Amino acid sequence: MTHEFEVIHQFFKPLSHSKQLCASLDMGIGDDGAVLSCRPDSQLVVVTDTLIEGIHFPYGTDAYDIAWKALAVNLSDLAAMGAAPGFFSLALTLPKSLLSAKNSQAWLKSFSQGLADLAELYDMALVGGDTTHAEHLSITITAQGWVEIGQAITRGHAQPAEDIYVSGLIGEGGLGLKIVQAQTDVVADCNEHPAVIKLNRPHPRVALGLALKGVASSAIDVSDGLLADLSHILEASEVGAVIETTAIPVSAAMQQYLQKTEDWMFPFRCGDDYELCFTAPSDKANQIAQLAESLGLSLTQIGKIHAEAGKLTLLKSGHEIKVQSTLGFEHF
Ligand SMILES: [Mg+2]
Numbered sequence: 001m002t003h004e005f006e007v008i009h010q011f012f013k014p015l016s017h018s019k020q021l022c023a024s025l026d027m028g029i030g031d032d033g034a035v036l037s038c039r040p041d042s043q044l045v046v047v048t049d050t051l052i053e054g055i056h057f058p059y060g061t062d063a064y065d066i067a068w069k070a071l072a073v074n075l076s077d078l079a080a081m082g083a084a085p086g087f088f089s090l091a092l093t094l095p096k097s098l099l100s101a102k103n104s105q106a107w108l109k110s111f112s113q114g115l116a117d118l119a120e121l122y123d124m125a126l127v128g129g130d131t132t133h134a135e136h137l138s139i140t141i142t143a144q145g146w147v148e149i150g151q152a153i154t155r156g157h158a159q160p161a162e163d164i165y166v167s168g169l170i171g172e173g174g175l176g177l178k179i180v181q182a183q184t185d186v187v188a189d190c191n192e193h194p195a196v197i198k199l200n201r202p203h204p205r206v207a208l209g210l211a212l213k214g215v216a217s218s219a220i221d222v223s224d225g226l227l228a229d230l231s232h233i234l235e236a237s238e239v240g241a242v243i244e245t246t247a248i249p250v251s252a253a254m255q256q257y258l259q260k261t262e263d264w265m266f267p268f269r270c271g272d273d274y275e276l277c278f279t280a281p282s283d284k285a286n287q288i289a290q291l292a293e294s295l296g297l298s299l300t301q302i303g304k305i306h307a308e309a310g311k312l313t314l315l316k317s318g319h320e321i322k323v324q325s326t327l328g329f330e331h332f
Pocket of ligand 1: 223
């Protein structure tokens with residue numbers, strides 16, 4: 001069995017540096033707790049997410065991808081709040097299959113590399129954590145980000161007559177999961193499929209979240225399914241919405257899937273997109289179009305907010321459609 005202190009020293013200590021850390025005062029890994037400097041002009045946004053093997057990612061997922069995703073989902077929450085990434089901590093529970101030193105060395109090398117590569121993109125230091133062994137692989141990351149005082153984007157300020165937008169493509173994570181689940185030995189490597197890449201290595205919309213401060217009235221990241229996540233905005237803002245389903249941006253592969261299965265609600269229900277859904281007043285439309293252009297990211301208007309609290313109406317080419325449930329992926 002690999003010793004905890006050796007694991008930390010070999011695989012995680014190298015991640016404990018960033019330009020953001022104030023070298024003379026801040027302390028990351030190596031003591032009972034991290035000691036970090038706060039910024040006088042900012043508020044700290046704290047998010048946490050747990051990924052469990054077999055629930056949040058399929059068994060057999062590459063260690064690099066698991067680590068990438070575990071940090072990416074936290075960054076996605078920071079993005080939804082308009083926060084700039086700061087630091088993170090990691091609680092890693094390794095399963096019994098990784099008890100042998102040989103297995104765990106290779107796995108931890110790949111895992112720590114996935115974490116390091118994404119953390120480096122956002123200059124985030126790993127400042128602490130814990131490692132344990134149990135039945136199942138589980139990763140909990142807590143991340144902290146910075147936002148100027150009073151500028152955090154929340155779910156609670158959508159107003160009637162505002163536009164509703166989504167970034168990127170909707171349903172790709174869910175499609176990726178379908179492809180992975182359908183994979184057999186005779187199928188060519190499905191890991192190259194864009195939807196599977198998106199499932200395994202989502203790119204959190206951090207730049208978009210930062211740019212939406214002062215533009216979006218509310219925002220949420222699409223992690224549990226577009227309709228379920230939009231419902232959280234409606235609930236918190238005490239408003240309703242009308243969505244034009246034909247406006248939802250989906251990939252050509254998703255269109256093919258929908259033609260074949262006629263499971264039209266699939267892109268609205270499936271999770272793991274890590275796009276942002278946000279609301280904004282109509283007079284921000286030009287600004288949002290320019291933002292899309294500068295970020296090289298599609299921002300699509302999919303509907304409007306109205307005053308009738310809690311009422312979510314779905315249209316197909318202008319005609320109302322009935323759905324059994326708007327609920328997306330539920331973790332329990
Ligand atoms: Mg979220």
